[in-house]
Amino acid sequence: MRIDEAKCSGCGRCHEYCTMSCTGFVRLLGGKVVSQVDEDECVDCGVCERSKVCGLEAIYAPEAAWPRSVRGTFSNPLIEHKETKVPGRGTEEMKTNEVTGRFPPGFVGMSVELGRPGVGARLADAGIVGRALKRMGISLEPKNPLTTLLDPVTGDCLPEVAREKVLSAIIEFLLPAERTAEVLGAIRALAGQVDTVISVDLVYRNVPESNVLDTVFDMGESPYHNGKTNVGLGRPRVDGDKVGEVRS
Ligand code: SF4
Ligand code: SF4
Incomplete structure (x- = not known):
């Protein structure tokens, strides 16, 4: 994930949305303070962008080539x-x-x-x-x-x-x-x-x-007994021509 320095006002509102706490302030040459993403720590989960916290639309996801692309596929549930x-x-x-x-x-x-x-x-x-x-x-x-x-x-x-x-x-x-x-x-x-x-x-x-x-x-x-209760989202088991058989 990146932040467009030209658009960013340095308000810092996006920082608390970061799942990895990897956004911070930097002072640019000329004195303007903006936010920046530590790209080595960023896991490309997309939370900061999806939250639409930035009213200036300064947060954007650049095209991720292999092997960087695995970050998004493992961390962003919307990527297949x-x-x-x-x-x-x-x-x-x-x-x-x-x-x-x-x-x-x-x-x-x-x-x-x-x-x-x-x-x-x-x-x-x-x-x-x-x-x-x-x-x-x-x-x-x-x-x-x-x-x-x-x-x-x-x-x-x-x-x-x-x-x-x-x-x-x-x-x-x-x-x-x-x-x-x-x-x-x-x-x-x-x-x-x-x-x-x-x-x-x-x-x-x-x-x-x-x-x-x-x-x-x-x-x-x-x-920790974290029991999962199925609410019908699972796929029925298919065993040969027996569809939906549930083992006991
Ligand atoms: S919310 Fe937007 S303008 Fe504010 S610091 Fe984050 S990227 Fe910059
Ligand atoms: S994509 Fe995720 S880890 Fe990267 S800056 Fe945004 S919230 Fe933080």
């Missing part, structure tokens, strides 16, 4: 990913399992989220997590747009996007439930290696024989 045709950062099935049935009994859907508003994440950090998961023989979810930016063999981030910064990045995969502690432990060990915050989501069937929650408590973690 060319690979998946799905806006956003992950797959919608993480929130609609009762409709899509992607995570069967005995398995855990795990998502590792790097960054959040105000912090962001360089994609190199996704490569650090991707590498650790690959070493454990874990396959990443092919429909997740981030998977296309990680080496399918090593899990490393593609070098050309490593420096790109996004609001947050989500790695998704499916695990047998009995590997929950092993993988959570490995992710926890990465906390000091990445330059951002990590949160982990677990999706699983809450059936009596499931011990996923016990496993998490036994590891000394305090999970």
Whole structure:
């Protein structure tokens, strides 16, 4: 995102709209004070422009070429990913399992989220997590747009996007439930290696024989029960000629 110095009056109203706090004042030669975007920190989320806070229309989005373009596709929910045709950062099935049935009994859907508003994440950090998961023989979810930016063999981030910064990045995969502690432990060990915050989501069937929650408590973690309620936005599961079947 950029600010047109010729139009900007330096009122500063746009600063509080910035999800990354990366706008600030500069004094131009001649003494005029304007606002400027730190483009290395800006994740191209588009909030400042969409908010229409600037009455002078000084905020604008220049055409973003590859690899800069990944910032917008991961941070601006209105931009579609060319690979998946799905806006956003992950797959919608993480929130609609009762409709899509992607995570069967005995398995855990795990998502590792790097960054959040105000912090962001360089994609190199996704490569650090991707590498650790690959070493454990874990396959990443092919429909997740981030998977296309990680080496399918090593899990490393593609070098050309490593420096790109996004609001947050989500790695998704499916695990047998009995590997929950092993993988959570490995992710926890990465906390000091990445330059951002990590949160982990677990999706699983809450059936009596499931011990996923016990496993998490036994590891000394305090999970937040952020249950998702489907309101009919998920796609019904299509299994051969059985349309809309819901696994129990
Ligand atoms: S709101 Fe517009 S005029 Fe005011 S500082 Fe931001 S870009 Fe400049
Ligand atoms: S696009 Fe987002 S991160 Fe960039 S300046 Fe605007 S609000 Fe801040």
